[in-house]
Amino acid sequence: MSAPIPGNPVLRVEGLAASIGHQPVIERIDLEVPAGRVTAILGRNGAGKTSTIKAILGLIPRSGVVELAGERIDGLLTHRIVRRGVGYVPEDREVFASLTVAENLRLAERDGAPGRELVVELFPDIVQRAGQRAGTLSGGQQQMVSLARALLNDNRILLVDEPTKGLAPKLVTEVAAALERAAQVVPILLVEQNLQVARRLAAQVVVIESGRTVHAGPADEFFADEERVERLLGVHSEGDPTSEANR
């Protein structure tokens, strides 16, 4: 484990453990998300990345410390955590297929002054499709709607789970660009299996193995150590993101 990051983190997790139906899914997760950056959670399939995000949100029973801007949130119910400013972009996007894009966005508005300008700037294509049913959008467009919903509200942090999963390379690039721009506005904790995307976006990385944090530190240092990347993730840091071996 590396030394703690100086300054107050937006999110701090210490000794987080969680289970699903009495089955432990994470055992000891420690991580910090500094302000103004993307922190990527990396790890092999089944390592516990999604479970970490769900445990932070209180979607699964958990124990340990979770602090948002220095305040404990690990005893709160999910809706209270969300109201404190934790935005969630789930892995399966969860757009309402039978509603239009505009309706999907309107349903997500939590604040009196939603960040519509940012959404219009970041997702012009989505805004143009305001009247289209979300279920008829491509996977990448649905991902944009899901991200746009989280950005409408004045969140302190976004938890984004595998936003590029299953997308064609061109859409991967578009989603990565949208996330890069979003990260200028709000810190992001990003689960990302595509190492090229993680390299492009992340300032910090946290590596999880069998439900435990096994490495945390600056992204450039991590990716420069190819032997470590290979050992912890089983892939090359320069690997082809579209190949099955790198997913």
Ligand SMILES: Nc1ncnc2c1ncn2[C@@H]1O[C@H](COP(=O)(O)OP(=O)(O)OP(=O)(O)O)[C@@H](O)[C@H]1O
């Ligand atoms: N609903 C569930 N019931 C039982 N076990 C589960 C459930 N969901 C996840 N697990 C187990 O918990 C562990 C962590 O799963 P998790 O989905 O968090 O991993 P992950 O790192 O996000 O994996 P992937 O990269 O494949 O999405 C795995 O061993 C998985 O089999």
